[in-house]
Amino acid sequence: MKIEIAKTAGFCMGVRRAVEMALDAPAKHADPIYTYGPLIHNPQVLALFAEKGITVLEEIPEQGSGTVLVRAHGVPPRDKQQLKDAGFRVVDATCPRVIRVQTIIRVHARKGFATIIVGDRDHPEVVGLVGYAGAEGFVVSSMAELEDLPVFDQAIIVAQTTQNMQFYEQVKAWAARRFPHYKTFDTICDSTEKRQDEVKQLSDRVDAIVVVGGRQSGNTQRLAEIAAESGKPAYHVETESELEACCLDPDRIGRVGITAGASTPNWIIKRVYRELERLPARKQAGVVRLFYRLIQTLLLTNVYVAIGAGCLCFACTRLLGIAPAGAPVAVAMLYVLSMHLLNHLTGMAEDQYNDPERARFYERYRFLLSLLAIAAGGLGIISASAMGRAAFAILLVMSLLGLSYNLYLIPVRPGMKFRRIKDIPGSKTILIAAAWGVAAALLPGITSKGSLTLSVLMVFAWATILVFARTAFFDLLDVQGDRIMGKETLPILLGDRKTFVLLKGILAGCMVLSAALAAVGLVSGLGFLLTLCPAAMLALIGAYEKGHMLPGMRLEFLVESLFLLSGVLTLLWMLVAAS
Incomplete structure (x- = not known):
């Protein structure tokens, strides 16, 4: 069953602005924080606000204190004045349209x-x-x-x-x-026009339509009405939990379309997509279901990511002309496995929005996954000791820094915002990329050559850029959940458009870098072949932008497979060179 998501699905400009104003309000305005009436028509977002202490003010009292956000729908002018007269600070989140x-x-x-x-x-x-x-x-x-x-x-x-x-x-x-x-x-609103036009076009291409959004949302109701008028089976759901009642049969429905109202957050759309993505595998038995389960487990446990890190290390050693050895590859795999397990174990709050299936998996197997993270980290350090004192010392320091990422390192001081490494804007994306680069290129390079040569530094840069693009791209997919949890990732700092431009630019630079290094003889001829790795990442990003590749397990699998590609290309290059 193929799934197509409408390009206009999800938050419109006005709703996104109102939600971001509400999320930023506790840090900018006096407590308590209220919204005058529901800020938007989506129960999941309103529940999120309630968890953060942002409550709904249904009636205007004679006296009050704190901050009131005017809902995205706007209010009569007399209500604004009454709120001010009552003593509230009024923040207008009315949609500009x-x-x-x-x-x-x-x-x-x-x-x-x-x-x-x-x-x-x-x-x-x-x-x-x-x-x-x-x-x-x-x-x-x-x-x-x-x-x-x-x-x-x-x-x-x-x-x-x-x-x-x-x-x-x-x-x-x-x-x-x-x-x-x-x-x-x-x-x-032109956003409304586009949504309504797109759902008509979508109905011509699919066998069934799922409309996602709050039942009190007027624009979502209209989308559901237009979808129903098409004559195709149309289902209005608020969350993925309601899909089971829709009785969608993947054997009879070859293509399903997803659209969503302007007040529907991306994380809800993503959950619906993931549930639909799993539907064929659940219905089928035998090899297909087994393969799906295997890929799912490898991704959830980060074992597939670790294998990718090992392949990247293998590619980096051959770029540097280092003879294949088990210790550097083992160090890269074990360190990355440990680091990513710990990252997800400490990041389950944001995974509740970004990837609820992963959050449930880590909650259920927390103890076993914690043991695996500790064991992988310990074995990684032991493997590094076999490479020499320098490798052992570097990996030990990196591991300690990783463990301290979420710890408060600076005492509480007035105006002190950055007390943890985690608090530094964009730190997650940069540090993950650098850690991969050190494990995959720097450690084997320094150990083999005895010092930090120019070739080692350039291969480290190549590997780091590739991992940076991978991590920043995943941050783009998770931007709403990260923002909700107050994480300042790169896409939140730069915005979606600038981040896409940055990723395309550095991936193009990564292609030029590996080819140039091979051309001048700083690395082996493998550098020419490895330009295919950033090129493949560019292709995936382009496919995602055009709507041909949707956020889900398939996209995650393909992105992580790019690092396996580096290992496969290296192996092919070695076989050709030996023949």
């Missing part, structure tokens, strides 16, 4: 225009818009209600930003025909 509609209404209401609002009368956004229209504000949700309105000398027509585009086109045509002196404004 909604603010535009509010402004249109306010300007024309002052000039005596009546306002016709096309939308759902009880929707928070519409309630807020009516507040700007005053006594001359009228809400319609059908053509019959539109026909029943009195005739106005002057009027404007606007739409709720998440209104059905097809219905609003009918309203504009009616106004042009009956009352050409009425002013109409295109106020439906």
